Amino acid sequence: MTDTSDTRPADSGARDPRQSALHRMMRYVPLIAPVLLWAVPCWVLLYAGQHWPLPVTLAGSALFALGLVVMPLAMARGHGRRQQDAAAIVGDTLLGTGWVLFTWSVLLGVLLRLALVLAGVGEGQDRARIVTWAVLGVSAVLLVWGYAEARRVPRVRRLDVQLPRLGAGLDGTRIALITDTHYGPLDRARWSARVCETVNTLEADVVCHTGDIADGTAERRRAQAAPLGTVRATRARVYVTGNHEYYSEAQGWVDLMDELGWEPLRNRHLLMERGGDTLVVAGVDDVTAESSGLEGHRAHLDGALSGADPDHPVLLLAHQPKFVDRAAAAGVDLQLSGHTHGGQIWPFHHLVRLDQPALAGLTRHGDRTLLYTSRGTGFWGPPFRVFAPSEITLLVLRSPDRVG
Template sequence: MVVRRSTILITALFSFSLIFHGYIGFRLIPDLSAVPVITFLAAATLLSAALLVPLALIRTQAPDSNLNRTLVWSGFIAMGWVSTLFVATLLRDLFLLLLLLVTWVANPLWISPQLPLWSAWLVITGSALVTLIGLANVLSGPTLQKVDVAIENLPPALHGFRIVQITDIHVGPTIKKTFLQKVVQIVNLQQADVVAITGDLVDGRVQHLGDEVTPLQQLKSAYGTYFVTGNHEYYSNANQWIEHLRALGIRILLNEHVVLVKDDAKLVLAGITDYSAHQFDENQRSNPHAALLNAPPDAGARILLAHQPRSIFQALDAGYHLQLSGHTHGGQFWPWNLFVPLQQPFTAGLHWHQSMWIYTSRGTGYWGPPKRFAAPAEITLIRLIEK
């Protein structure tokens, strides 16, 4: 039965990929050129992508080898290219349809008969260029983003308190220990008071990726490293990851808080489970109010770690000064950045919302295709200052 289900799933995956890529080829290749070699190369490239993408998804859990790494990287790069190419092809079709309607109504003479050829080449080369730039951005690694957050009546002892936030690393098919080691090196150079990991650390189970996250043991800060779950942890058995990260010396905040004392000032650092956690485990339903239970009322700052920005609607009246979130990747690359606002109130950066601040990181790694375009990865140094 298991073998039969796997066969059906694999067949469906390859079939969908062939149909998906077939639409792109059907709409673009006839307009590219009458030269047979160009037609052949375009068709061969799309067919290769149609086979590589599902193959890469299937091979993500296979034993590590040079061949497997090549297949996975090639497939995920192709996925990034084709995802942009597909949307660009749809937009081209809409544009050509609009021109067809204009021609039918007004019969304008200014529309060039070469437009289908030019637009097809523009779609293909533009999508490839965006993908190459996005890959180069990923390979260059995350940049350090410095942000000052002004807190009213912040005690002098907490002025300049430094929180380094990393989030949405997505250790998995193409992000491994080497990437995480570089992140840890950058974080440690910041001499943080606190390191905050705001979810989506992994894409896979402990038995496959447990060793890949061991560099987190090397994180250094005055008051320790704190972690809250993201939605991707729940796709990969969150409870196992919670125990594994605890064994690495990381404090997990599950709708709870810690009180950090610097000189005579108190800072409450609270953390909640992912906004969608109750869909996987009702006992881990996200609760910003419970996270502040019995917190000292005289704390000079109350900081909330919450993976998804939309948790702010539950956190608003709990009395937080600042929420640190991730999840959105800043959109990661076009056109998906256009859809993030449909689900999340904030896509990236620092915003004031009614009575509290929220900072949404664009993420430290990436999900799926190794591609970031107009949404660079970041490690965030947040500094509290007096308002």
């Protein structure tokens, strides 16, 4: 691999896009979300058509009230200035639990109750109890399963991607993608080592990490990130920043990845040459970099492609899928991204789609550009993955001119 360009400041055309609908909604989430997450399940499980003994009602109401109070306080202590890992674990776990209870209280509280009415099963009290035990049972199963899904080593997802401009000499190029490892309050050093061992079995030419390495500074999460230094690639290991790096001293993460032998592609590119053909491997800082105020950090695609032959195909690393609009305008052939987690806990993916053009998998944008969005290798916050499995991705690039 040959380094052919330098980090450059963004021009006025590379500023962050106008605030999305999701961002506007997020202003009000801290106020209304905790109340909804705990009040709705409390009503469905304890009051809607229920006639529990008074001690049960009081005890249950106290538990929901405790969740409503403890969750935001723990998250503030865990993710605010204090950065207390124990508090973060409590707050994040309550957030995930509340979300699952809320979701299934709404769904089963309406749909199952309606089905029971239409089927003529039971009376008001009996139907209410069926709904209650169904909500509790489904939620418990999903939380246990979701925790196991979040903590396991991701399965490898393999796919061939044909790039019309890829030369025959580069046919079969193997690109391994990990992203959103989110090393954090729960110590996952052993998990990290096993992920890296799995990546090494793929015998990739290029291994990519498209950001959100951790929640916390590089100094604080070094032990969990250290196994990344064992990752092997025949040509290069490349990395771009995600939005979470800019919450935790991004330059420290850039420096640590460089120390571990990864090539930070901060608005620049490398060339991969084989069989007389060339692939441009480029990367940009996350789109939130400019607003972070960190000097020299901003997404600058023109800088990343500066000096590259426009006739060569381009593989671009950009943390957020929504960067694909700029990539398509520049004629990029394939963009690799993460960020979405595939929604992580169903049905949160509906909110993700308000902010991003793709949730997971391979999608086309414009005449030339393909976007692959990973569901992520780790998890953020709540230690659960429900109907959004994590992944390590192996993309095999295919040329239309390949022999055989």
